[in-house]
Structures are given as structure tokens and as C-alpha cells.
Amino acid sequence: MTEVVKVQDITKTYGKKGQKQYQALKGISFDVQRGEFVGIMGASGSGKTTLLNILSTLDQPTSGKVLINNRDITTLNKNQMADFRGQEIGFIFQDFNLLDNLTNRENIALPLSLQNVKASQIKPKVEKIAERLGIDQILDKYPAEISGGQKQRVASARALVHEPAILYGDEPTGALDSKSATELLETMKDLNENDKVSILMVTHDPYSASYAQRILFIKDGKIGNELKKENKSREEFYQEIIAELGRR
Amino acid sequence: MLWKLSLTGIKSRFKDYLVLFSGLTFASAIFYMFMSIATNSTFLKGSIAIAFKITQLVFGFGIALLAIITFVYIVYANSFLLSMRQKDYGMYMMLGARTSKIGALIFLETLVVGLFATILGTAIGIGLTQLVSQLLINQLGLQIHKFIGFYIPALLWTLVFFAALFFLAALWNRHKLVKSNVIDLLHENQKPVKLRHNPVWKFIEAILGLGLLAVGYWAMANYKVLLTNSIGIGFFTIVIGSYFVFDSFFTAIVNLLRKNKNFEYKKLHSFTLGQLKFRLGDYTRILSIVSLLFALALGAITVGLNFNNMTEQALESTYYDAVLYQESPSVKKQLKKVSVKSETTLDYKLVENKKEKIPQILYIPENEITDKKLKFQHFYMDKNGQQSYSTKTFNVKDLKDENSDRGHEMRYQLASLTPYPDAQVKVVSQDQYNQLKAKNQYVKLLLVNNFRSNFANIEKLQKMSVKQMVGQPEVESKSIEVSLTNSKSASYRFISSIASGFEFMGFFLGLAFLAMLASTLMFKVLSGANSDKPRYNMLWKMGARKSLLKSSIAKEIGVLFALPAVLGVIDVLFGLQFFKSILKNPYDKIWIPFAIFGVLYVIYYILTVVLYQGIVLKKENN
Numbered sequence: 129m130t131e132v133v134k135v136q137d138i139t140k141t142y143g144k145k146g147q148k149q150y151q152a153l154k155g156i157s158f159d160v161q162r163g164e165f166v167g168i169m170g171a172s173g174s175g176k177t178t179l180l181n182i183l184s185t186l187d188q189p190t191s192g193k194v195l196i197n198n199r200d201i202t203t204l205n206k207n208q209m210a211d212f213r214g215q216e217i218g219f220i221f222q223d224f225n226l227l228d229n230l231t232n233r234e235n236i237a238l239p240l241s242l243q244n245v246k247a248s249q250i251k252p253k254v255e256k257i258a259e260r261l262g263i264d265q266i267l268d269k270y271p272a273e274i275s276g277g278q279k280q281r282v283a284s285a286r287a288l289v290h291e292p293a294i295l296y297g298d299e300p301t302g303a304l305d306s307k308s309a310t311e312l313l314e315t316m317k318d319l320n321e322n323d324k325v326s327i328l329m330v331t332h333d334p335y336s337a338s339y340a341q342r343i344l345f346i347k348d349g350k351i352g353n354e355l356k357k358e359n360k361s362r363e364e365f366y367q368e369i370i371a372e373l374g375r376r
Numbered sequence: 377m378l379w380k381l382s383l384t385g386i387k388s389r390f391k392d393y394l395v396l397f398s399g400l401t402f403a404s405a406i407f408y409m410f411m412s413i414a415t416n417s418t419f420l421k422g423s424i425a426i427a428f429k430i431t432q433l434v435f436g437f438g439i440a441l442l443a444i445i446t447f448v449y450i451v452y453a454n455s456f457l458l459s460m461r462q463k464d465y466g467m468y469m470m471l472g473a474r475t476s477k478i479g480a481l482i483f484l485e486t487l488v489v490g491l492f493a494t495i496l497g498t499a500i501g502i503g504l505t506q507l508v509s510q511l512l513i514n515q516l517g518l519q520i521h522k523f524i525g526f527y528i529p530a531l532l533w534t535l536v537f538f539a540a541l542f543f544l545a546a547l548w549n550r551h552k553l554v555k556s557n558v559i560d561l562l563h564e565n566q567k568p569v570k571l572r573h574n575p576v577w578k579f580i581e582a583i584l585g586l587g588l589l590a591v592g593y594w595a596m597a598n599y600k601v602l603l604t605n606s607i608g609i610g611f612f613t614i615v616i617g618s619y620f621v622f623d624s625f626f627t628a629i630v631n632l633l634r635k636n637k638n639f640e641y642k643k644l645h646s647f648t649l650g651q652l653k654f655r656l657g658d659y660t661r662i663l664s665i666v667s668l669l670f671a672l673a674l675g676a677i678t679v680g681l682n683f684n685n686m687t688e689q690a691l692e693s694t695y696y697d698a699v700l701y702q703e704s705p706s707v708k709k710q711l712k713k714v715s716v717k718s719e720t721t722l723d724y725k726l727v728e729n730k731k732e733k734i735p736q737i738l739y740i741p742e743n744e745i746t747d748k749k750l751k752f753q754h755f756y757m758d759k760n761g762q763q764s765y766s767t768k769t770f771n772v773k774d775l776k777d778e779n780s781d782r783g784h785e786m787r788y789q790l791a792s793l794t795p796y797p798d799a800q801v802k803v804v805s806q807d808q809y810n811q812l813k814a815k816n817q818y819v820k821l822l823l824v825n826n827f828r829s830n831f832a833n834i835e836k837l838q839k840m841s842v843k844q845m846v847g848q849p850e851v852e853s854k855s856i857e858v859s860l861t862n863s864k865s866a867s868y869r870f871i872s873s874i875a876s877g878f879e880f881m882g883f884f885l886g887l888a889f890l891a892m893l894a895s896t897l898m899f900k901v902l903s904g905a906n907s908d909k910p911r912y913n914m915l916w917k918m919g920a921r922k923s924l925l926k927s928s929i930a931k932e933i934g935v936l937f938a939l940p941a942v943l944g945v946i947d948v949l950f951g952l953q954f955f956k957s958i959l960k961n962p963y964d965k966i967w968i969p970f971a972i973f974g975v976l977y978v979i980y981y982i983l984t985v986v987l988y989q990g991i992v993l994k995k996e997n998n
Contacts, residue, residue, distance in 0.1 A: 207922075
């Protein structure tokens with residue numbers, strides 16, 4: 129197996145030198161293997177968001193290296209970073225972040241347009257992923273006209289349409305009801321197992337986390353414990369996570 | 377405590393407030409400038425009495441329009457202020473601040489910001505009026521009596537008008553905030569956009585809009601048949617037509633572009649088109665107003681500049697640029713300051729014969745006429761009923777013809793060259809001329825190299841030369857007056873003083889309108905910036921380069937600026953037809969006003985884009 133994400137001892141310090149400084153990340157290292165589904169759990173303020181921002185080139189680490197698909201993303205310039213995000217990374221956010229003035233079809237097509245994919249190739253790609261996610265009937269509606277669960281599926285389709293190296297989820301079920309949340313998580317699991325999509329999901333919800341194969345616990349800017357699902361059932365793994373959370 | 381919060385709120389959004397504040401300041405400055413010129417009677421009386429009534433009419437109309445557009449402007453600037461503040465106010469209310477207290481807060485905030493801006497704006501307006509009027513007067517070579525920027529009635533009008541406007545705006549803001557829910561205030565940005573679909577009605581509307589515009593343009597071009605009706609018809613049809621066109625036609629074009637997948641799926645095109653689709657629905661009213669004002673402003677400048685052509689006509693009315701009667705040392709000295717292209721002399725003798733009906737007789741030898749080929753400007757009405765001139769050469773045959781009109785005209789024109797315009801003219805052979813017992817006199821006829829730029833010196837020369845004649849026994853003081861007014865420099869001065877007034881007004885009216893309409897559009901665009909922030913942030917996260925986002929913004933705003941401009945330009949091109957009744961060729965040198973206007977409009981566009989990008993795009997801190 130090869131690593132799709134390789135994080136080497138990254139730190140992040142806020143505040144200028146000489147002034148009051150705050151260290152959000154204090155040396156974090158881990159890998160995500162290709163085709164793996166990794167969860168990152170931690171309380172508010174533990175550094176989850178900072179970590180995800182750095183992994184997605186939205187922010188820069190103070191020190192350390194991040195390799196995605198064997199490319200060091202900490203050495204890229206702004207335009208290279210933008211292109212890199214467009215090509216190698218897919219995002220799903222808690223609040224969907226769909227563009228309300230575009231139809232769902234246009235929303236999904238956007239990452240491809242940004243990469244100058246030909247219009248004739250865009251249509252089949254959009255329809256293929258939409259069918260995969262069961263949203264092919266609502267493609268020509270606007271985001272305001274569909275349910276929250278559907279919105280998150282459209283967002284997932286948009287995150288995956290350009291076949292990124294890795295899919296990042298930032299509390300993807302945070303704004304969904306429990307039924308929609310389960311459906312989305314099942315879909316993510318399915319994509320991971322059958323389509324070999326590598327997923328890194330940040331969450332504080334043990335139920336969501338139980339769908340991952342491996343969970344990293346982050347606390348006060350450092351990686352603490354690590355749990356692996358291995359051959360356990362999802363319910364057993366869930367109990368294990370609860371126990372781990374209770375231990376702190 | 378709330379006051380402190382409010383102040384820190386302003387401080388944290390200082391940049392946005394600066395935009396708003398400078399916009400309001402500018403509005404009041406423009407309004408003052410306009411009022412100071414429109415109500416300043418010394419200025420208006422300075423430009424000839426005939427023009428006075430027309431001037432007042434034009435300015436009355438101008439003030440009404442400017443007041444309306446200022447009102448619209450304040451409404452948009454105000455909604456910009458509200459869009460910045462409502463989240464903060466929602467927050468205070470959530471924290472338990474009483475509605476009445478919040479109401480008082482927003483009321484005072486609006487009023488204070490508005491009044492400060494007005495006072496500062498008026499002060500700037502005084503300076504600007506002085507500066508702009510000087511600039512215009514010098515640049516256009518206008519002849520206007522001295523003009524002072526500070527004028528109390530204008531000051532009072534401006535203060536009262538703006539105070540009233542801001543009072544209303546403050547009431548409105550208070551009303552709006554107090555009435556709305558805390559939740560709505562906090563999530564104003566996230567409200568889903570309402571969608572409208574009715575292709576059939578849109579289609580009818582598009583056809584109707586284009587049809588109405590066509591009727592309006594037709595009415596403008598056919599002012600000869602419709603007379604003053606063409607204004608009414610044109611105004612009505614173009615106003616409604618513009619609205620329909622913006623509401624349907626342009627949305628249809630955007631939809632058509634969205635159907636073209638090769639175009640749509642290219643970079644951020646789909647996003648830009650999506651933005652425009654929703655914007656156009658929201659912008660229909662403002663875009664139609666802006667297009668009309670654009671047409672009025674551009675039209676005012678074009679027509680104003682065109683009055684300059686009236687001076688062209690003044691130059692055509694006389695052939696010789698200056699006529700010298702005597703060359704005293706001082707006249708000779710002045711002559712050296714004028715760049716002379718050619719000079720001819722005309723010999724004559726003046727004989728008094730009391731028995732004749734007209735006792736003064738001018739004798740001119742035939743040779744003078746045949747050899748020197750002297751010329752004059754013949755006045756006539758052309759096919760279109762326009763006053764025109766053509767250059768003709770004096771000839772002996774016509775001059776001797778006592779009965780033809782041509783003979784009369786030539787003799788009159790010849791006499792006009794001498795200091796004795798009322799004298800009879802007799803053309804005689806050289807022999808007869810030599811036998812006449814009278815002093816041989818002559819006039820010197822000058823053509824100069826550049827009349828306009830030489831004007832001051834030529835006028836002085838002409839005056840000096842004529843004044844030399846005072847005291848000569850045969851010359852009556854009345855005919856000296858006539859000689860002076862007949863001269864080219866005198867008619868040029870007369871016409872250009874009228875034309876200058878109109879030109880100045882046209883320019884001023886046009887610039888004031890332009891400033892207001894462009895600022896209004898700017899604030900309408902900027903007031904949507906806050907709700908666009910998350911969209912651009914999202915695109916950035918998805919991997920759109922910042923340069924791409926910038927160009928998307930520039931395109932989107934570009935379309936919003938270009939649409940009313942295009943319609944406005946078409947309006948002007950057809951509207952100018954109407955002025956054919958007053959002006960000889962309203963389309964003459966049309967590129968000059970268009971270029972001036974275009975440059976200023978583009979500056980506004982760039983400013984809007986830069987401000988918008990500043991609000992919408994995050995700074996990348998690496």
C-alpha cells in the first residue's frame with residue numbers, strides 16, 4: 129500500500145514573534161494509505177480544523193511537511209495551491225457550501241470547468257457520479273429546492289466528480305438529520321470500499337466516526353490515541369470509541 | 377454600553393464605512409455644485425438675456441432629475457449601510473438589547489453619518505465648483521463672467537435637502553430593523569433566492585420592450601412630423617421599453633448563453649452567468665434608470681459641446697477676419713502680434729452730394745474689383761431650412777446692376793467693408809475715379825492664420841482700428857458702432873458668449889448626472905458584496921485561482937455596467953435626431969463627448985471592481 133497523505137511533524141503557531149503566541153498544532157505526524165477511510169476526532173479547540181486547513185492548502189504550517197500524492201504541498205505558491213486543491217482534493221462541508229445561484233448540475237460540473245475539461249466530457253462525468261449518488265433526478269433543480277440530505281449528496285458529487293486523490297469531510301453530517309446522516313455515511317463507506325476513494329473525515333460525532341477504518345484522536349494540538357476497526361462490527365467499534373472518549 | 381458597541385462596530389468596518397461616507401460626501405458635493413450654478417443668478421444673467429429663460433428651464437429640469445437620482449442613490453447607499461450593520465444589530469438583539477434602543481441607535485447612526493457627509497460634501501462642493509468652473513471655462517475657452525464657488529442659497533438648499541433625505545433614511549432603517557426578526561437579521565445572507573420562471577411572459581415582454589424602444593427612437597427621428605409630441609412619446613416608450621428589455625431580453629441572452637454548454641462549462645463562466653441571472657432580476661429597475669440617466673448625461677455633454685459649432689457659424693458669417701481703416705503707430709504695433717495669412721487693400725473715395733437721397737457716395741475703381749478678387753459671405757437657407765453661408769467673389773457686372781438682388785447684396789457687402797456702411801456704392805472706371813476730387817482712402821482686409829487662438833489680439837486690433845476713426849468729420853459715431861458689430865471678432869464674441877453658457881451647462885449637467893448615476897450603480901453593486909463573500913470563499917476553497925475569481929468579478933460587474941451604457945448610447949444616438957431642429961449637425965465630432973464620458977465611466981467601473989474585490993476576496997496571508 130502507498131500513502132496518499134503523509135504528514136510529517138507539522139506545527140502551527142498563531143501570533144507574531146515577540147507577541148503573545150498560541151500553538152495550535154504541536155508536532156503532528158500520520159499517514160493515510162490509498163483507499164483508507166480515516167477519522168480524526170477531537171473536542172472543540174483541539175486543532176482539528178487547523179489541521180484540515182493545512183492538509184487542504186487553505187493554510188500553511190509553521191514547520192513540517194505535508195505530502196499528498198507524493199507532492200510536498202507546503203512548497204507550492206498560491207496559484208499552484210489553488211490548482212492543487214482543484215485537482216487533488218475533494219471537500220464536503222458541514223453546511224454544504226453549494227452555490228445557490230447555480231443548478232445542482234452546474235455545481236457538480238464546476239471543478240471540471242475549473243480544470244478546462246471539455247464541455248462534451250463534462251456531461252457524462254456529471255451524470256455518472258450523480259447516478260452513483262442517486263441524485264440524477266434533481267440535477268436541474270437549484271440547491272434551494274432540495275432537502276439537506278440531497279444537498280450533501282450534491283456536495284459529495286461535486287467533491288468526487290474530478291476524481292481527487294483524497295476526499296476531506298469536515299463534519300459532513302453535522303447539519304443532517306439522523307436518517308440522512310446514516311445514508312450519507314453508508315454512501316461514503318460504499319465509495320470507500322467499492323470505488324477505493326480515500327477519505328479523511330474530521331468529526332466529533334462518535335457515530336459518524338464509527339464508519340471509519342481507523343480513528344486518530346487529537347488533543348491539545350497533538351495526536352493521542354489511535355483506534356483501528358479491523359474485523360470488529362460497526363456497533364462494537366462505536367462502543368470502543370465511546371469508551372475511548374470517556375477515558376479522557 | 378450599546379453606544380460603545382456601535383462605535384467599535386463602525387471601527388471594525390472602517391474601510392466599508394469609508395466607501396459609504398465618501399460616496400455620500402460626493403453626492404452632496406455634486407448636488408451643491410449643481411445648485412450653486414443653477415441658482416446663482418449673477419452667473420445666469422451673465423449669459424445673455426435670451427438664453428436666460430432657456431437656461432432656467434434646463435436647470436429646473438436638471439434639479440428635478442438630480443433630486444430624484446440623489447434620492448435613489450441615498451436609498452441604495454443606505455441599504456449598503458444596513459447590509460453591513462444588520463448582523464451586528466441582530467447580535468445585540470440576541471444578547472438582549474431592547475428593540476427600541478436598537479431602533480434609536482440605527483436612527484442616530486444613519487443621521488449622524490449622513491449629516492457629517494453632507495457638511496463635508498458641501499465644503500468640498502464649494503471648492504469643486506470653483507475648480508471645475510475655472511477648468512471648464514479655461515479648457516473650453518468659454519467667456520463667462522467671473523464666478524465664485526460660495527453661494528449661500530445653494531448651501532442652504534443642499535443642507536435642507538440632504539437633511540430631509542437622511543431623516544427619511546434614518547426612519548426607514550429604524551422601521552426595517554425594528555420590524556424584522558432577530559433570526560432574519562442574523563441570517564440575512566443565507567435566505568434562498570426567489571426563482572421566477574415564465575418563459576412565455578418573458579418572451580412577450582422582450583418583444584414588447586424592443587418594440588417600445590423602436591417606437592421611441594422613431595418618434596425622436598421624426599420630430600418634424602410629431603413636433604413636441606415626440607418628446608412625450610419618446611420619453612414614455614423609452615422608459616417602459618428599457619424596463620422591459622432589462623427585465624426580459626437580457627435575461628434571455630444570459631439563458632441562451634447558459635444553454636451553450638461549450639461556453640458555460642469554461643472556467644467560472646457558469647458561476648458568472650448564474651450570478652448575472654439572479655442579479656438581473658434584482659437590477660431591472662436600477663439598470664433601466666441608469667441607462668436613461670446615462671443617455672441624459674451623455675446627451676447633455678454632446679449637445680453642450682455641439683453649441684461650440686455655433687461659433688463656427690459666427691466665423692462663417694464674415695469673410696475677412698479683420699478690417700483696418702487706418703494704420704496709426706499703435707495699430708501697426710498691434711498688427712505685429714497677429715499672424716497674418718494674407719492682406720489686400722481696397723481703394724475708395726468718399727464724396728458728399730447733398731442732392732442725392734443718400735448723400736454719401738463711395739466710389740470704387742473697377743480695377744480694384746477685377747484685379748483683387750475680393751470676396752464676401754453670401755447668406756442663404758439650405759434645403760433643410762438651416763442658415764448657411766457660401767463664399768462669393770465681387771464682380772463689376774453685378775455691382776453695376778441696379779435692379780437685381782445680387783447687385784444690392786454686393787453693394788451692401790462692399791460698403792460694409794468700409795467705415796461707411798450706409799453709403800451708396802458706385803463702381804467706376806479708373807479714369808473717372810482719378811478725376812474725382814476727393815482724398816484717396818483705403819481699407820486693409822486681413823485673413824489670419826488661426827482666428828480662434830488669435831482671437832484676443834484680433835479683437836483688440838479691430839477695436840483700435842475702428843476707434844481711430846472717431847473724430848473724423850465724415851464718420852458718424854453710429855456707423856462706427858455698426859462697423860464694430862459687423863466685424864468678425866464682434867460677431868464671434870457675441871455668439872460664443874451664448875454658446876459658452878450652453879456648453880458650460882451641458883457639460884456640468886452631464887458630469888453631475890454621470891457622477892450620480894455611476895455612484896448609484898456602484899453602491900447597488902457593492903451592497904450585494906457581503907452576500908457574495910461566502911460564494912467566492914467557496915470557489916477559492918474548491919481551487920479557483922484568485923486571479924480567476926478577480927476576473928469573474930470584473931466580468932460580472934462589467935456586464936452590469938455595460939448593459940445600461942450600451943442602451944444609453946443607443947438612446948443618445950437616436951435622441952440626437954431631435955436636436956437637428958436646433959443644431960446644424962448634432963453628430964459632429966461626436967467621439968469627443970463619447971470619449972470623455974467613456975473614460976469617466978470606466979474609472980467608476982474600475983473603482984467598483986476594486987472595492988468589490990476588496991470586500992469579497994479574502995487576503996491570502998502567505
